[in-house]
Amino acid sequence: MTTRYATAQSTPHTQQVGEEISERVRFYDYHPTPADIRAEVLAGLAAPAKYLPPKLFYDERGSQLFDAITELSEYYPTRTEIGILRAHGAEMAERLGRGSVLIELGSGSSLKIQTLLAALEPRVYIPVDISREHLLKSARALATRFEDVRIRATCADYSRDFELPLDPDWRDLAAFFPGSSIGNFEPTEARRLLTRVANLIGDGGRLLIGVDLPKDPLILEAAYDDAQGVTAVFNRNLLTRINRELDGDLDPQAFAHQARFNAVHSRVGMHLVSRTDQQVRVAGEVFSFRQGESIHTENSYKYDLTDFQRLAREAGFTTEQVWTDPEQLFSVHCLRRMPIEPPV
Incomplete structure (x- = not known):
């Protein structure tokens, strides 16, 4: 779960336009717009095999629901990753470099970043997230706890290019990409994303990234289809958001939540399955569903x-370096950007 993407460049103009939230927090809003959502939703629903971009999960309500998912007994990734960070935070900080500029790609669980910030003690922290209110709330809370860290909160759709508020003279860039969010990308897209991050942090820059490991399919499917049905509500909230922002008439209860592990591709797929034949309207367009589609x-x-x-x-x-938990459920990798060989 946890879909949060990244790529970045900066300009002197961008460095001057952040909104001052407090003495140590500036907010940069790149305005992920309903127009972008409209185009992506209509394209996905018109496709032969219907799909919706998972980044759309993360409106304010979706972010709250995901936080609730991370506390469920079935959802092992968050608590396992936090356990790894707590056990090895000092080693990770040595690898990343204390006093660096830390960019978090998809600022989700505050527990994870608190653990890393305490060990790393960066001079600047740049959380990047698509959910504006969730980002602001987290930035304010972290500023209260970490009084020596400057925060540049950046609201952006980082599945697309955007400008990151970096000062030209900053060195020692490090990035943190938790939650196995890399798993939400198709492998070719994941490679392109990692390449962008490599270009962002530059030669010698380091990336600390969480990666979920293969395991018993029963454990995996339970993590994405919990007994309390919180993940089902999270999945259907995507339809509620479409109704609100794109004048849709989708009935969330007319779709069943489904999560299945595909052993061939080593992935869990989540779906919303139509319970009946139906037609729905979104942004003035009509889409038909067959029962079971x-x-x-x-x-x-x-x-x-x-x-x-x-x-x-x-x-x-x-x-x-790689760290794992004793049960081999999850891994955290420290990656270093290799120097680019000059052309011969």
Whole structure:
């Protein structure tokens, strides 16, 4: 789960336009717009195999629901990753470099970043997230706890290009990409994303990234289809958002939540399955569903250590260190950007 993407560049103009939220917090809003959502939703619903971009999960309500999911007994990734960060935070801080500029790609669980900030003590923290209110709330809370850290909160759709508020003279850039969010991308897209991050942090820059490991399908499916039905509500909230922002008439209860593990592709797929034949209207367009037809809302790929290190290498990284939990459920990798060889 947890879909949060990244790529970035900066300009002197961008560095001057952040809104001052407090003495140490500035907010940069790149305005992910309803027009973008409209185009993507209409394209996805018109496709032969219907789909919706998983980044649309994360309106304010969706972010709240995901936080609730991370506390469920079935959802092992968050607590396992936090356990790894707590156990090895000092080693990770040494690898990333204390006093660096830390960019978090998809600022989700505050527990994760609090653990890393306490160990790393960066001079600047740049959280990037698509959910404006969730981002602001988190930035304010972190500023209260970490009084020596300047925060540049950046609201952006980082599945697309956007400008990151970096000062030209900053060095020692480090990035944090938690939650196995890399698994939400198709492998070719994941490689492109990692390449963008490599270009962002520059030669010698380091990326700390969480990666979920393959495991018993029963454990995986339970994590994405919990007994209390919180994940089902999270999945259907995407339809509620479409109704609100795109004048839709989708009935969330007319779609069943489904999560299945695909062993061939090593991924969990989430779907919303139409319970009946129906027609729906979104942004003035009409779409038909057959009973049993689904909207594909998310993939979550699971990588073993060898496969992920190969993917990272293809994107310009070398693996410096890997940490896992005792049960081998989850991994955290420290990657270093390799120097680009000059053309001969």
